[in-house]
Amino acid sequence: MVVDALSMRVTCTRLRPHIFMVLVQIASAFLYFITEAAFNRGMNPHVYVTYRHIVGGIAVLPFAYFFERKIRPRMTLIMFIEIFLYSLLGVGLTINMYFASLNYTSPTFLSATVNTVPTLTFVLAVVFRLETLNLRKPRGLAKATGTFISLAGAMAIALYRGPAIKSLWEPPIHLTKSDFHKNWIKGPILSIASCISWSIWFTMQGFTLERYPAPLSLATWANFMGAAQSAAFTSLAVQHEPVAWVRKSFIDIATILFGGVVSSALNFMMIVWSSKEKGPVFVTMFCPLQTLLVVIFAYFFVGEKLYMGSIIGGVTIIIGLYLLLWGKAKDQEVSITSEKQPSLSTKQNEPKIQIVTVLERESPNH
Helix, strand or coil: CHHHHHHHHHHHHHHHHHHHHHHHHHHHHHHHHHHHHHHHCCCCHHHHHHHHHHHHHHHHHHHHHHHCCCCCCCCCHHHHHHHHHHHHHHHHCHHHHHHHHHHHCCHHHHHHHCCHHHHHHHHHHHHCCCCCCCCCCHHHHHHHHHHHHHHHHHHHHHHCCCCEECCCCCCCCCCCCCCCCCCCCHHHHHHHHHHHHHHHHHHHHHHHHHHCCCHHHHHHHHHHHHHHHHHHHHHHHHCCCHHHHCCCCHHHHHHHHHHHHHHHHHHHHHHHHHHHHHCHHHHHCCHHHHHHHHHHHHHHHHCCCEEHHHHHHHHHHHHHHHHHHHHHHHHHHHHHHHHHHHHHHHHHHHHHHHHHHHHHHHCCCC
């Protein structure tokens, strides 16, 4: 019984990053639809981003203050500037473009294009030598091939819609929007720009965590700074009326609270922790699960149209992504094997050296 309990505990610890990232994708898939419902009722995406990250910062602050008092580094001007850029890429710029594109496209389209984030993150990780790529090895060829296949799938989604697939029954929920809001030029451009910015943020995360190894405090700073950046962008660039900041409906308040507590607080902490444990490429590998959940929910429960281009592109992205995943798994096996081999060879050689030395000393020729 003790052995079984210990084995289960070790297994849960090993699978904790995987469990965290599955929970992140489930919450993110649900968030697509409640935010779209709020946007259809008139809530501005940029106002939502500002309020959401204020709530997220408030939710994380107590945990960061009490649990990281001894490990939190002293804030310097250089560190403040780095965290400011980190917040801009992760919140202020990326999330604003992300939800603005949702206002012009659809949850299915946006969740599908987010699958380019793992590919772009992998390319950046190779450039900055966070990942290795040896095209002479099958694992390196799989990672390179998977990268290009995923990009081809993303281009198929963005450029080809194809015929719509008819639903066979009446959906229980309707979240339809008028064609007036849809813009299949502006929406994809904002979505792809958001994915590029997000990939840079994931890559930057590893470097920032090395210099500021307090993930809860980093999440708190990123939420509050991102909220301030979003508020400045909304007030100066978008120039909305003050009435846009007043939200009274239940769906608006519920969306802000869910987005703040779950996405900007819990999800943010799980992403940062998993990135610290497994690296940025591992974190982004779970994006296809989000796409699958969104497509299923949108088609079967919301009644959103499903296009053949989205199916072809989505399947292509997932194939490419899991080629990349296979290559990553083989890299880890080789890394573990190479770490064990030196220690074994050293242990085997030490007795031989000692025996030879003793024999030499006892030899009558000396």
